[in-house]
Amino acid sequence: MSQRYHYLNGAVLPAETASLYLNDLGILRGYAIFDYFRTYGRHPFRMEDYLARFERSAAALDLSLPISPAEIAEQVEELIFMKQWQPGASCGFRLLLTGGYSDNALQSLAPNLAILTEDFNPPPVSYYQEGIHVLLKDFQRDLPEIKSTNYLRALQWYKELPARQAQDLLYHHQGLLSECSRSNFFAVVEGKLITPKSGILYGITRKVALELAQDLMEVVEADLSLEDLARATEAFTTGTSKQVVPIVRIDDKPVGNGRPGPKTRQLMAAFDALVSPLQKKHTQ
C-alpha cells in the first residue's frame, strides 16, 4: 500500500502516526460528526456541498470548525498533491470533527479536526449489473440530518447480511421508509420517482440524482410507505461510494421483475455521463 497522509489539527502526518488520545469525546461519548466525499481522478466531486453539510453538522452539535471550509478545501488539495497516484485511481476523503479532549469525559475546550485520505474501493460490478438485496429494519436514526459517527445499529446488523445474501439495510419506522444504512432510497411507484423527504440524511448524491432524474420522469420528495413499496416497480439507492445502485429484492420479495429497472438504468447512465468526463480529464 502506498504511503497515505492525514491532516490532524493543523499538521499533515503519515496515516500510521495520526491518532487521538483516549480522552477525546468522540471516542468516549460518540460526540463527533464526519463527512465523506470522493474524487474522480484527482478531482473532488461536489466538495463544496460536502463541506457545507459538514459545517451544518458541526453547528448542530455546537462544535466550531477550527479552520474554515475554504481552508479545509486547501488542506484537501494539499493531501491530493501529496498522494502517490496510480493511473486512473480515485480516492476518498473523510472529514472528522470530534468533541475534543476532555478532563471529565463530558466537556472540552476545543474540538479535534481530521481529514483522512482513504483508498477508494468502488462496489463490485455486480451491484450495477444485477442490483442488490436489502433487508428491512424497523429503525429511525436519531438526529438523522446530522452526519454523526453513530452507526452502531448498522454495523451490528451488517453481520446478518452474508447469511441472508443481502448487501444493505433499508430502514422504516411507523410505516414509513427513510433510508438505507449509509445511502438514500428511491422507488418508482406508478411511474413516479419518490424519495423520502424527512427522517433522513440529505445526501449529496441524492441531490444530484434528483437533478438528473427531472429529465427522465416525474420526481417527488414525499412520504413513502411500506404500502407504496409493495407497489414499486423499481428501486435504487444513492450514495457517495455507490453513485446509483439498483435494489432488486427487499427482504424476500423481488422489486418489479427482480432486475434493474429501465428508469434506474437511465439514471445510472446519466450519472455516468456526468462523472466520466471528470475521471478522464484528471487521469490523462
Next chain:
Amino acid sequence: MSQRYHYLNGAVLPAETASLYLNDLGILRGYAIFDYFRTYGRHPFRMEDYLARFERSAAALDLSLPISPAEIAEQVEELIFMKQWQPGASCGFRLLLTGGYSDNALQSLAPNLAILTEDFNPPPVSYYQEGIHVLLKDFQRDLPEIKSTNYLRALQWYKELPARQAQDLLYHHQGLLSECSRSNFFAVVEGKLITPKSGILYGITRKVALELAQDLMEVVEADLSLEDLARATEAFTTGTSKQVVPIVRIDDKPVGNGRPGPKTRQLMAAFDALVSPLQKKHTQ
C-alpha cells in the same frame, strides 16, 4: 497533576501517550462500549459486577474481549499499584472496548481494549444537601441496556442546563420515564419506592440501592409514568459517581416539598454506612 497510566492492548502507558489511530471503528462509527467504576481509597467497589456488565455489553455487539474479566481485574490492580495516591483519594477506572482498526471504516480484525485511570471528582456537596434539578426530555436511548459510547444527545442537552439552573436530564418516552442521562431514576409514590424496569441501563449502584432500600420501604421495579411522577413525594438518582443524589425539582415543578425527602436521606445514610468502612480501611 500526578502521572497517570492507562492500559491499552496489553501495555501500560503514561496517559499522555495512550492513543488510538484514526481508523478505529469506535472513532469512525461509534462502535464501542465502555464501563466505569470507582474506588473507595484503593478498593474498587463492586468491580466484579461492572466487569460482568462490560462483558455483556461486548457480547451484545459481537465484540470479544481480548483478555478475560479476571485478567482485566489484574490490570486494574496493576494500575492501582502504579498510581501516585494522595491521602484519602479515590479514583475512577474507565473500561473501553472499540470495534478496532479498519481498512474500510466498516470491518476490523480485532477490537481495541483500554483501561483508563481517571481522577475521581465527586459531585459538589450541595447535590447531597440541597438536591438537584433535572429537565424532562422526550427521548429513549437506543439499545439502552448496552453501555455504548453514544451520549450525543446528552452532551448536546447539557448545554441547556446552566441557563435553566438544572444539573441533569430525565428521559421519558410515550408517557413512561426511563432514566437520567448517566444514572438511574427512583421516585417515592404513595409510600412505595418505584424505579423503571425497562428501557434503561441496569446500574450497579441501582442494584445496590434496591438492596439497601428493602430495609426501609416497599420497593418495586415497574413502569413509572409521568402521571405517577406528578404524585411523587420524593425522587432521587443513583450512579457510580453520584451514589444517591436527591432530585428536588423536575422542570419547574418541585418534588414533594422541594427538599431531599426522608426516605431518600435514609437511603443516602445506608449507602454511606456501606462504603465508609471501605474508604477508611484503604486510606489508613
